[in-house]
Amino acid sequence: MKERTTMMSNLKKFGLAFLSVILLVNVIFQTNFVKAATNYGSDFLKTVELLDADGNPQTDFGYYDSIKVHYTWEIPNSTNVKEGDTMEFVLPPELKIVTDLDFSLKDHDGNTVGHVIAKKSTGQVVITFTDFVEKNSNISGYLDFWTNWDKSLVEGNENVPVEFPVNGTTETIDVGVGGKNQIDPDESLYKYGWADAENPELIQWVVRVNYSKQNIQNAVYEDFIGPKQVVDFNSIKAFHGEFDPDDNFTPGAEVPSSAITQTTDGFKVDLGNLTDSVKISYYTTSTDNGASPNYTNKGQLTGDNFIKQEIEVATPTSGGGGGGEGTTGSVELTKTDDSSQKNPLEGAEFKLVNGAGATVQTGLKTNADGKLAISNLKYDTYQLIETKAPQGYVLDASPVKFTIDDTHQSLFVSKENTAIKxxxxxxxxxxxxxxxxxxxxxxxxxxxxxxxxxxxxxxxxxxxxxxxxxxxxxxxxxxxxxxxxxxxxxxxxxxxxxxxxxxxxxxxxTKKPEIPKVPVPPKKPEKPDKIISEDSKQTALPKTGDSPLVNGWGLLLVAISASGLIALRRK
The missing domain is CATH 2.60.40.10 (Immunoglobulins)
Known part of the structure; x- marks a missing residue:
């Protein structure tokens, strides 16, 4: 009994081990048949240049300027890019995007070519293609990234060689960088802002008041919030203190919250008789989910013995964008009979097969004019194969071959059918x-x-x-x-x-009926004619001793008698 139990236990262990092996092989087998997406790196990036805020190419920028990195890209027709394949590359470390980016590349009809994700922390850009790349040829586009100098790497007032990934390698652009700004000793009002790195919907604002430390009686600062923003009134803070020439601030006494009041367009800070500097900070929230490239704000400083100062500023341009386009071809097939009239045939059905032998479309049917049209065809060699003949005609499965390319983008082909007779x-x-x-x-x-x-x-x-x-x-x-x-x-x-x-x-x-014959009645018999035989008509020779005269008179009498009988008969 104990041996039997041991044997059963061993069999169970063997079975579990065998099942585990089968499952492992199945996982490995399936894994080997899952095609991984292809990363093309910077292979498709063709050109790169730096643009200023007006879109002009430049190689010299100020230390605080926004710089647009502008790429063009192109996918060779010979490269069989699939949905889910990517382009991955890293922007130069000297140039940092302001926030994380997430946007789509679209064509002029709004079709999505790919999705772009860029990380501020690493500068990595990942473009994931949609099935657009499988359906189009001559695919190309552009990419834009708004950047600023990474001030931990760039000191300013120098020439910086910036290395960009392009064409699977790198391209270097030498850029002249302007110097850092020193605060003007006579400055009375300045303001700046930026989008939050983690949350681009949040915009930070800083106001520098009375850096020159003038004596301003009844000083009042008023802030006017720009479009597409809402101020968080509770975020407003104001401190007296000291600025150094590099804008480093040492805070002092806080301005009481009672001195800060909300207005229709923003808020107001009553600073009283002002003899030192004040730093005001707050944030706004965008109403467009951070979609705008920048946001603006205005401010003004007034006082009894002070000429009003006004300022309007914008956040550094941030964000990115791009687009893509592709080319397709088309074909129109006309279906006719094989007569001299070439009559159009409705109801013929076809399937479309590409150069790789894969069926691209099925159920393509000719209309009342005998035509079917197919658009949005990627460059390739194709075959239209008849799968169902028109009613009353012989099926002809011989393929209609054609090629879509730069010189043959719109084609017209025909196919005849022989009638079933x-x-x-x-x-x-x-x-x-x-x-x-x-x-x-x-x-x-x-x-x-x-x-x-x-x-x-x-x-x-x-x-x-x-x-x-x-x-x-x-x-x-x-x-x-x-x-x-x-x-x-x-x-x-x-x-x-x-x-x-x-x-x-x-x-x-039906046979025609026969017409019966009419009987003919017999004639009434008349007096029979005397029939004289030929023998009786012979003249008797006179006998010896007869008189010739008598014989002559006899003949005469016979003639007269015959004439009489004939006359009577005619009557």
């Missing part, structure tokens, strides 16, 4: 005896009575055959009956269809 055999029979009748003549008409063929005659076996008939409705009309039969012009209708291509019909005829 049938035949009809007519048998002509006697209505009663069912015997076959020759020499009956017919005319073939369509269903509307239009004549198609004439002089169709049954042969000696009572049959006639008409071939090469397209599917449709027809009728025979008798034009001449067989000899001895009554003509019957009643149409004999029949139909040729794909289900019944060869049809046999029968036409009966």
């Amino acid at each position: 049938g035949s009809v055999s007519l048998e002509k029979v006697d209505r009663d005896t069912k015997s076959l009748l020759a020499d009956a003549e017919f005319e073939l008409q369509d269903k509307d009575g239009n004549t198609l063929k004439t002089n169709l005659k049954t042969d000696q076996k009572g049959k006639l055959t008409v071939a090469d008939l397209l599917p449709g409705e027809y009728q025979f009309v008798e034009t001449k009956a067989p000899t001895g039969y009554i003509l019957d012009t009643t149409p004999l209708k029949f139909k040729i269809s794909t289900e019944a291509l060869n049809v046999t019909v029968t036409k009966e005829n």
Whole structure:
């Protein structure tokens, strides 16, 4: 019993081990067939330049300037980029984007080409392509990143070689950087702001008041919040203190909150008789989710013995953007029959196969004009293959081949079909005896009575055959009956269809009735004529001793008698 238990335990262990191996192999097998996305790095980046706020290319910038890094990019048609593939590269460390970025590359129709994510902390840019790259050719675009000098790396008033990733390698641009600004000793009002690095919807503002430490009686600072912003009144703080020439501030006494009042357009700070400097800080929240490239604000300082000072400033331009475009081609197929009229055929169905042999589209159907059109075709070699023939026609699966490229963007192709043809055999029979009748003549008409063929005659076996008939409705009309039969012009209708291509019909005829003969009554008998034989007409030779005169008178009497009889008979 103990041995049996041990054996069962070993079998269970073996089974579990075997199952584990199977699961592991399955995971490895599936993993090997999962295609990883391809990272093309900077291979598609073609050019790079630096632009100022007005969009002009520059190689000299101020220490506090916003600098736009402008890239162009292009995907070679020979590169088979797939949805989910990426471009990943890192911006130069000397130039830092203001905030994390997340935006889309779109074409002029609003189709998304790719998604862009850029990190402020590392400068890494990742572009993930959509299926746009699988459906278009000649794909190209641009990328823009607003940056500022990283002041921990750039001192100012120097020439900085900036190295950019391009074409799978790097390209260096030498940039002249201006010097740091020193605060003007006579400055009475200055203001600046920036978008928060972690939350671009949050804008920080700093106001520097009375750096020159003038004696301003009843000094009042008023702030006017710019568009697309809402001030957080509780964030407003004001401190007296000291600024050094590099804007480092040493705070002193805080301005009481009672001196800060909210206004319709912003807020106001009552500073009383002011003889030192004051730093005011606060933040606003954007109402457009941080989508604007920058935000503006205004401020003014007034006093009884002071000429009003006003200032309007904007945050450094931040953000990024870009776009992409692609090219596609189109094809139009015309489907006709193979007759000289080239009649259009509706209802033919096709599938589209690309150069790799993959089916791209199915169920492509010709319209009433015999046409089907396909647009948005990526450059490639294609085949249109018929999968269903029009009603009444023979399927022709031989492919229609064509190529879409720069010189053949809009193509027109055609495809003919041969009609399915049938035949009809007519048998002509006697209505009663069912015997076959020759020499009956017919005319073939369509269903509307239009004549198609004439002089169709049954042969000696009572049959006639008409071939090469397209599917449709027809009728025979008798034009001449067989000899001895009554003509019957009643149409004999029949139909040729794909289900019944060869049809046999029968036409009966009725024999003409015979006309009975009229009997002729016998004539009434008359007096029989005296028949004189030829022998009696012979003249008797006179006997010896007869008188010739007597014989002559006898002949005369006989002649007179015969004439009399003839006259009586004519009466």
